[in-house]
Amino acid sequence: xxxxxxxxxxxxxxxxxxxxxxxxxxxxxxxxxxxxxxxxxxxxxxxxxxxxxxxxxxxxxxxxxxxxxxxxxxxxxxxxxxxxxxxxxxxxxxxxxxxxxxxxxxxxxxxxxxxxxxxxxxxxxxxxxxxxxxxxxxxxxxxxxxxxxxxxxxxxxxxxxxxxxxxxxxxxxxxxxxxxxxxxxxxxxxxxxxxxxxxxxxxxxxxxxxxxxxxxxxxxxxxxxxxxxxxxxxxxxxxxxxxxxxxxxxxxxxxxxxxxxxxxxxxxxxxxxxxxxxxxxxxxxxxxxxxxxxxxxxxxxxxxxxxxxxxxxxxxxxxxxxxxxxxxxxxxxxxxxxxxxxxxxxxxxxxxxxxxxxxxxxxxxxxxxxxxxxxxxxxxxxxxxxxxxxxxxxxxxxxxxxxxxxxxxxxxxxxxxxxxxxxxxxxxxx
Amino acid sequence: xxxxxxxxxxxxxxxxxxxxxxxxxxxxxxxxxxxxxxxxxxxxxxxxxxxxxxxxxxxxxxxxxxxxxxxxxxxxxxxxxxxxxxxxxxxxxxxxxxxxxxxxxxxxxxxxxxxxxxxxxxxxxxxxxxxxxxxxxxxxxxxxxxxxxxxxxxxxxxxxxxxxxxxxxxxxxxxxxxxxxxxxxxxxxxxxxxxxxxxxxxxxxxxxxxxxxxxxxxxxxxxxxxxxxxxxxxxxxxxxxxxxxxxxxxxxxxxxxxxxxxxxxxxxxxxxxxxxxxxxxxxxxxxxxxxxxxxxxxxxxxxxxxxxxxxxxxxxxxxxxxxxxxxxxxxxxxxxxxxxxxxxxxxxxxxxxxxxxxxxxxxxxxxxxxxxxxxxxxxxxxxxxxxxxxxxxxxxxxxxxxxxxxxxxxxxxxxxxxxxxxxxxxxxxxxxxxxxxxxxxxxxxxxxxxxxxxxxxxxxxxxxxxxxxxxxxxxxxxxxxxxxxxxxxxxxxxxxxxxxxxxxxxxxxx
Numbered sequence: 014x015x016x017x018x019x020x021x022x023x024x025x026x027x028x029x030x031x032x033x034x035x036x037x038x039x040x041x042x043x044x045x046x047x048x049x050x051x052x053x054x055x056x057x058x059x060x061x062x063x064x065x066x067x068x069x070x071x072x073x074x075x076x077x078x079x080x081x082x083x084x085x086x087x088x089x090x091x092x093x094x095x096x097x098x099x100x101x102x103x104x105x106x107x108x109x110x111x112x113x114x115x116x117x118x119x120x121x122x123x124x125x126x127x128x129x130x131x132x133x134x135x136x137x138x139x140x141x142x143x144x145x146x147x148x149x150x151x152x153x154x155x156x157x158x159x160x161x162x163x164x165x166x167x168x169x170x171x172x173x174x175x176x177x178x179x180x181x182x183x184x185x186x187x188x189x190x191x192x193x194x195x196x197x198x199x200x201x202x203x204x205x206x207x208x209x210x211x212x213x214x215x216x217x218x219x220x221x222x223x224x225x226x227x228x229x230x231x232x233x234x235x236x237x238x239x240x241x242x243x244x245x246x247x248x249x250x251x252x253x254x255x256x257x258x259x260x261x262x263x264x265x266x267x268x269x270x271x272x273x274x275x276x277x278x279x280x281x282x283x284x285x286x287x288x289x290x291x292x293x294x295x296x297x298x299x300x301x302x303x304x305x306x307x308x309x310x311x312x313x314x315x316x317x318x319x320x321x322x323x324x325x326x327x328x329x330x331x332x333x334x335x336x337x338x339x340x341x342x343x344x345x346x347x348x349x350x351x352x353x354x355x356x357x358x359x360x361x362x363x364x365x366x367x368x369x370x371x372x373x374x375x376x377x378x379x380x381x382x383x384x385x386x387x388x389x390x391x392x393x394x395x396x397x398x399x400x401x402x403x404x405x406x407x408x409x410x411x412x413x414x415x416x417x418x419x420x421x422x423x424x425x426x427x428x429x430x431x432x433x434x435x436x437x438x439x440x441x442x443x
Numbered sequence: 444x445x446x447x448x449x450x451x452x453x454x455x456x457x458x459x460x461x462x463x464x465x466x467x468x469x470x471x472x473x474x475x476x477x478x479x480x481x482x483x484x485x486x487x488x489x490x491x492x493x494x495x496x497x498x499x500x501x502x503x504x505x506x507x508x509x510x511x512x513x514x515x516x517x518x519x520x521x522x523x524x525x526x527x528x529x530x531x532x533x534x535x536x537x538x539x540x541x542x543x544x545x546x547x548x549x550x551x552x553x554x555x556x557x558x559x560x561x562x563x564x565x566x567x568x569x570x571x572x573x574x575x576x577x578x579x580x581x582x583x584x585x586x587x588x589x590x591x592x593x594x595x596x597x598x599x600x601x602x603x604x605x606x607x608x609x610x611x612x613x614x615x616x617x618x619x620x621x622x623x624x625x626x627x628x629x630x631x632x633x634x635x636x637x638x639x640x641x642x643x644x645x646x647x648x649x650x651x652x653x654x655x656x657x658x659x660x661x662x663x664x665x666x667x668x669x670x671x672x673x674x675x676x677x678x679x680x681x682x683x684x685x686x687x688x689x690x691x692x693x694x695x696x697x698x699x700x701x702x703x704x705x706x707x708x709x710x711x712x713x714x715x716x717x718x719x720x721x722x723x724x725x726x727x728x729x730x731x732x733x734x735x736x737x738x739x740x741x742x743x744x745x746x747x748x749x750x751x752x753x754x755x756x757x758x759x760x761x762x763x764x765x766x767x768x769x770x771x772x773x774x775x776x777x778x779x780x781x782x783x784x785x786x787x788x789x790x791x792x793x794x795x796x797x798x799x800x801x802x803x804x805x806x807x808x809x810x811x812x813x814x815x816x817x818x819x820x821x822x823x824x825x826x827x828x829x830x831x832x833x834x835x836x837x838x839x840x841x842x843x844x845x846x847x848x849x850x851x852x853x854x855x856x857x858x859x860x861x862x863x864x865x866x867x868x869x870x871x872x873x874x875x876x877x878x879x880x881x882x883x884x885x886x887x888x889x890x891x892x893x894x895x896x897x898x899x900x901x902x903x904x905x906x907x908x909x910x911x912x913x914x915x916x917x918x919x920x921x922x923x924x925x926x927x928x929x930x931x932x933x934x935x936x937x938x939x940x941x942x943x944x945x946x947x948x949x950x951x952x953x
Contacts, residue, residue, distance in 0.1 A: 292818060292819050292821070293814075293817050293818060293819060294808055294809050294814045294817045294818075294819060295817060296819075297801070297804075297808050297819060300794075300797070301794050301797065301801075301805075304794045304795070304796040304797065305790070305793075305794045305795065305796070307790055307791055308790065308791055308792065308793060308794045309794070310753065310773065311751070311753065311773070311783070311785050311791040311792065312773075312805040312806065313772065313773040313774030313776070313777050313805075313806065314774075314805075315774075
């Protein structure tokens with residue numbers, strides 16, 4: 014049937030586009046509906062898990078309410094009469110929401126969610142950008158770690174060499190992190206472009222290299238382990254970065270992981286991502302290669318070069334995430350964190366759910382960040398939902414979302430199939 | 444020949460797909476022992492009608508009568524039981540099995556109902572093959588025999604199942620002129636034996652040669668059924684397209700100028716290291732169309748790739764307007780005045796997910812006014828696309844329509860527009876009308892001749908002899924990676940066909 018459609022005389026084509034185009038339209042129409050449906054379904058099925066654990070519908074509802082409140086998103090609903098400081102001045106003006114995270118638990122939670130959002134947006138973009146070039150970047154984790162290791166190195170070692178003002182030190186450290194991420198991912202890009210080594214394999218292997226090199230560097234007795242008095246010999250972590258290398262926290266207390274200005278860098282990165290892909294010659298090449306590497310090659314576009322560039326740019330985003338996290342709230346690299354972090358992998362889910370678009374990645378990152386903070390044990394009532402199960406619940410919901418993201422293509426195909434069946438049935442009936 | 448009851452009648456067949464009326468009350472009848480051609484452009488509804496007949500589609504309206512009795516087919520099995528045999532354009536054969544095994548497949552003679560009685564199968568295939576004058580070895584593996592012989596296996600498969608109505612879907616598309624001639628002989632024998640044949644085609648000369656009657660479809664509707672006697676190519680083309688069509692391109696004699704493309708002793712290997720181009724040398728001059736004829740797989744692809752810079756030749760030289768470009772990149776070729784219409788427009792010619800505007804910018808997006816300092820100006824892209832859409836009569840969408848949404852003919856116009864708009868000195872056109880219908884072919888041909896008039900050197904690589912003969916000013920024949928002959932456009936199809944299958948080569952060697 015698709016054959017018949019494709020071979021139509023040209024005059025009739027706008028009315029009945031090709032199968033490919035119809036599928037595109039379907040996906041576009043489902044652009045908002047399908048991911049939303051995906052998320053709702055994931056929450057419904059997870060609800061069954063909660064129901065089985067708690068044994069009561071009321072407790073299930075309470076658990077979900079607890080998760081929601083834990084995300085801090087309820088902050089927006091607590092409207093009242095508060096004050097907010099005007100940036101760069103000491104003036105305070107009226108504001109409908111309570112920004113004081115000591116008197117408002119919601120504000121404190123929201124800071125946490127947005128802090129995580131910052132990192133997830135960036136690791137999500139790392140996966141999405143490579144995807145637009147037809148590459149599956151599984152190495153976001155390694156690139157993120159490379160970024161944070163490079164940032165901690167620059168921020169702790171550079172002051173011994175030259176005394177830079179804080180802003181410059183931060184800038185150089187962040188650049189170091191981005192460069193490290195780019196270099197790491199670039200290796201996978203070069204291998205893909207030259208010898209055709211599959212990027213899934215190489216990025217996974219590079220992840221492990223970074224994890225174990227990082228562990229070696231900062232482990233007890235490692236070359237870069239902290240030399241701070243008292244800690245040496247006991248703590249498997251790096252030296253703390255100097256205070257002036259800490260990124261400015263604009264909401265909340267820097268000691269309690271307040272929200273730093275890295276948040277705005279993430280927002281800007283979404284814009285940069287969109288513009289690079291859609292408004293630059295680089296983005297044009299990357300997309301051409303992503304859609305059809307053969308046609309790109311026939312058109313004179315260097316495919317290998319674009320594989321390298323796309324991976325390097327992807328790594329830049331992930332490295333940026335690592336650097337911002339380190340300079341924004343971690344302040345030091347610690348090997349338990351290196352070995353247990355999985356933020357780069359959540360980035361894959363973010364890109365998938367967000368369909369590799371800037372807005373999609375922003376929204377998906379918000380969902381996953383909220384899930385993560387919402388299911389933190391402190392936001393759940395221990396008498397209703399066992400806190401030790403809370404983080405598993407987050408993983409279950411995330412897993413289901415990823416599963417259904419993969420399935421939405423099946424849902425679309427099933428819809429199309431049903432539509433084709435119907436006229437045939439009608440014909441049988443007559 | 445005219446009997447009271449036709450062996451097959453289709454009455455008022457209507458088949459609708461979402462948004463398309465593929466068949467609109469089509470009547471068709473087939474008399475015993477006749478060859479009835481079904482003629483129409485791509486998308487005219489020929490295949491749909493035959494799929495209805497073969498039980499693959501259920502018609503929305505209308506009925507099928509076999510020998511005057513109404514029948515309803517639920518599957519192709521029902522159609523086969525009523526004596527209908529179908530030879531598809533793409534053969535449904537298993538390459539690693541023998542001819543006899545392929546023919547009996549699905550209806551095998553067996554010993555004790557379990558084991559294949561290969562002896563019996565062979566015997567029956569041999570017998571069938573002899574009675575219809577097919578020279579075919581039942582024990583040969585299908586992968587070892589020629590395409591023409593494979594087609595005969597398909598026909599035998601239908602005859603083995605006792606078909607008395609044979610449907611052939613574009614049977615000559617894959618054949619050389621010689622093989623096509625042999626096929627026509629076989630079809631004449633079959634029709635003398637009382638078989639009735641439906642011959643689907645969009646090639647006018649063939650239809651006139653083989654058919655007794657011709658039915659023309661246009662956009663799902665029956666236009667006319669007429670006897671082949673007295674019909675003309677021009678008349679049939681008008682019926683097919685619905686307007687006057689120029690079948691032979693009007694062109695004046697070429698006035699070749701300086702040589703723009705010069706190929707000297709070129710050797711090219713394919714991915715597997717096999718030497719596919721073996722010492723090719725030729726020139727193409729400004730203002731001429733050089734046709735490169737040959738059966739598929741004789742080194743055309745590798746030669747074009749080497750000319751375009753897509754593949755490094757082993758040895759030899761390519762010169763573009765006097766400059767050695769043998770080792771230049773693809774992009775450098777385009778910048779030096781090379782234009783390329785790839786053989787596979789969907790895989791190599793277009794990024795289907797890109798808009799028309801993005802596709803026509805493929806060679807220009809890096810430079811002003813398309814972009815400055817790496818920053819694209821979408822408006823420039825769209826303006827150019829709008830102009831080219833008008834100039835090249837691209838229908839089915841605007842600048843922002845995705846190329847994948849266009850029909851084949853319009854996709855090809857987008858590629859033509861992109862390549863020609865850059866004012867190339869040399870234009871290499873690889874099978875520029877493959878799979879296109881009469882109207883689109885006419886457009887592409889006319890445009891190529893116009894570009895010749897602009898003083899470009901055009902290398903036309905095609906598997907279609909008609910196309911080579913009607914467009915070329917000089918014809919080169921490529922056989923097993925070598926140029927085995929050069930002919931004027933007045934050469935006969937037979938002579939050209941002989942050269943294409945190595946006949947000339949043998950003469951040279953002797």
